Amino acid sequence: MNPTTDPADLANLRDIVLPPAIPYWPPASGWWILGLVLLACLAILIARVIARYRHNGYRRAALRELRAIGPATDIGRAQATSAVLKRAALVAFPRENVAALTGEPWLSFLDRSGRMEAFSTDAGRDLVALSCGAPVRSDGVAIAAAAERWIGRHHGDDVRGEA
Structure with missing residues (x-):
């Protein structure tokens, strides 16, 4: 028998032919969809x-004004800070809720809305007294720091202006 005509002859074997590599471009439709979803999320985030x-x-503007005023060491600076x-x-x-507040109700509002106690117990308590010209025990730097902290921390959730 002729070896070239025998189909079972091992001499007739050839290497396995691999399919061509899958190209990276253009991507499959799932990648397009994922890209669009990520792009939409990025646009929403921005x-x-x-x-x-x-x-x-308004917070940035208020902080600039407070820093321009400086420490509340006299009646004019205390009134400007307030x-x-x-x-x-x-x-x-x-x-x-805010416009009519003065004195202790004003300080209480600042503490509630800022979620802090700087105006009830700490140096911020002297803000009203200093604004009226009364002598105070705390320094103006601590009052200014309390005011800056309030501007950075206050939130309008569940805060009432009533005392």
């Missing part, structure tokens, strides 16, 4: 960051 930055513009706090509160909270 929009939220921009909105948050714009929303907190005025900056009041303007920031009027932006963040409803006018009817």
